[in-house]
Amino acid sequence: MSQHIGAPAEPIVAKKDSVSVGQEIGSAQGFVSAPVHSPVNGIVKDIALQSHPVFGRAAAIIIAVDSEDKPQVVTADKYGNDFNPQQYSAEQICQAIRKAGIVGMGGAGFPTSVKLKANPDSPIETIIINGCECEPFITCDYRMMLEWTQQIMAGALLAGRALDCGNIYIAIEDNKPAAAEAFRLAIEKTPAAAGTKVALAETKYPQGGERQLIQAVTGIDVPVGGIPPMVGVLVANVATTAAIADAVVLNAPLIYRVVTVAGGGIEKCGNFYVPIGTPVQELIDFCGGLKSDAQKVLLGGPMMGFAIGDLSVPITKTCGAITVLTEKEIGNAKSTGRQTPCIRCGRCLDVCPINLNPTRIAHAAEHQMFDVAESYHMTACIECGCCSYVCPANIEISGHIKTGKIMVARQKKRMP
Ligand code: SF4
Ligand code: SF4
Secondary structure, three states: OOOOOOEOOEEOOOOOOEEOOOOEEEEOOOOOEOOEEOOOOEEEEEEEEEEEOOOEEEEEEEEEEOOOOOOOOOOHHHOOOOOOHHHOOHHHHHHHHHHHOOEOOOOOOOEHHHHOOOOOOOOOOEEEEEOOOOOOOOOHHHHHHHHOHHHHHHHHHHHHHHHOOOOEEEEEEOOOHHHHHHHHHHHHHOHHHOOEEEEEEOOOOOOOOHHHHHHHHHOOOOOOOOOHHHHOEEEEEHHHHHHHHHHHHOOOOOOEEEEEEEOOOEOOOEEEEEEOOOEHHHHHHHOOOEOOOEEEEEEOOOOOOEEOOOOOOEOOOOOOEEEEEEHHHHHHHOOOOOOOOOOOOOHHHHHOOOOOOHHHHHHHHHOOOHHHHHHOOHHHOOOOOHHHHHOOOOOOHHHHHHHHHHHHHHHOOOOO
16 A cells, blocks of 8 residues: 555455456545555455555455456557547646656656656646666666557656646667667657657666656756656656556556566566556566575666565555576675774765765764754665665665665654
């Protein structure tokens, strides 16, 4: 029930109820919230606290899948280049997105209907569709851009229609020429996409961060502590954009997502179309299981993902990857696993893309001095993990900052 920023959804089914594919089972609570739908036909086995990748534990509806259940069919072939977003009103688009439970699938988890609600005081002049997944190992967005080009295009045009904005960029890293070419062709053949352009961004980490991408595409800096709409820009991930098209055109809720399974510690790597709620263990089993030298299972990529010890956690709407690292792969990044005292080398400051002082923030957060951490702009951290990656003392700098941000959000009641 907690797969998004904002109030958790509230279960609206009871134990032993039958549920069907696409049925709403958790209702949104308030403006900043999102409903949850069943991805399968089955019976509600329990409604209970369940392991959660971010919050530790959270309310969940556990469904025993009907043995006759059939996997959802991919919908990308439903979109042609004659797509015209003008047949939908802005209000219709926002309502459909809210009803479908769409949230930022690039990891942010912010309810998309809130983002796409036009605000006359802060009009959106540029939309950037974010195809820069930028972390090593992850390729789910790349595959979607190649295979679902027209669907993503339809979602981008719908976002533009909702915000009355025709200036749309599809941002793609310059090491993915095939994806860029696919979009150039789609734009050429789609009359409604006249204002859409492909923006090639340098391949570097963390290019896919909202601020970095806005800077790279438009040259505009989002002020520290500010959000993209303040500078007239909206950024939406490609998976979210594809889900927008399904919600508006097919009235389809968000119940599946593409997940990359990668790393040297898994038998079979690939991109998989997965029912949301699937336990991580089931997906790992489907991929042939862990290899004997598997050391760490990460939800997400090696830079921003976090290690999980309990493989019963579900794939959520925001989880685009499972990375299984071997001892050798971890060893490539860190010479020893042992943490030593900070030697004040300043490397973490040099690499921080937001120009923060990571060591000071992490020290304050670790010692629960959250007011001090906030005075160093802790909430502006984009959790890219660069500081931890370069730290010769093996200090989990970004981990301390991430925990600090959760603690502060809890204190302010923005998180369960
Ligand atoms: S994780 Fe570290 S490097 Fe990245 S933004 Fe936060 S403080 Fe800066
Ligand atoms: S990189 Fe590590 S050792 Fe160097 S200043 Fe930052 S925290 Fe200290």
